Amino acid sequence: MKASKFIGMTVLDNDAKEAGKIAELEIKLKHCLVDKIWVATGSALNKKYFSVKEEDLDKIGDYVQLKLNGKEIDQKTKVNKLGELAETGSLFKDIVGKTVLTCDAMDVGKVGDMLIDPKGCLIHNVLISTGPAFRKKHLVVSDEDVHSFGDYVILKMSKEDVNKRITD
Structure with missing residues (x-):
């Protein structure tokens, strides 16, 4: 969901x-x-x-x-x-819109949403929106593809790897 x-x-x-x-x-x-x-x-x-x-x-x-x-x-x-009571930067609204970078510091897009299992309280995938507004494409990454979260989200993937996985 x-x-x-x-x-x-x-x-x-x-x-x-x-x-x-x-x-x-x-x-x-x-x-x-x-x-x-x-x-x-x-x-x-x-x-x-x-x-x-x-x-x-x-x-x-x-x-x-x-x-x-x-x-x-x-x-x-x-x-x-x-x-x-919430930790600073830990709310869903704080994460959506963060810039996503490849391992070689190339801009991929922004965090658009997350696929979660609410009953198990697990995050399965992060949905990234990339491209211009009228031709948006999407990239789905799992926790194994993410190097770190902070002010930016940095992937373990290169720009070539990202381009192979982007869908319409």
Whole structure:
């Protein structure tokens, strides 16, 4: 599942009552893991966020169902802003748009999305968009293709290797 499609899904407690919507993913890129899933509750003017981990997830389909009941959700620490408890630069929105470079420092494109397994909290692939706006092409890389994540994403691949794997 694309991370961008997972964000926005409705979250239910174990009593099938709406608990909120997926607001953001906190990611540990070096380990290819989704560390926390941030859920938004409340109205647009009074939004609060709480996080859940893999062990709190029960089922994922058209909705995300938690193993927690309403009382347990109410007891979770809630914050007014996502950045209050999340590590700097670890949110999905911070990673999308990062510039991707080859091992020989050539610009490949930008991180466009990620393919995740929400139930296992794993990141399977990173989707990279490359090329001009009207003729965008895509490159799918796995954790084995990535040398390092930081201000930039550096691949273990050369420009020739990248060109062989780019698709429309």
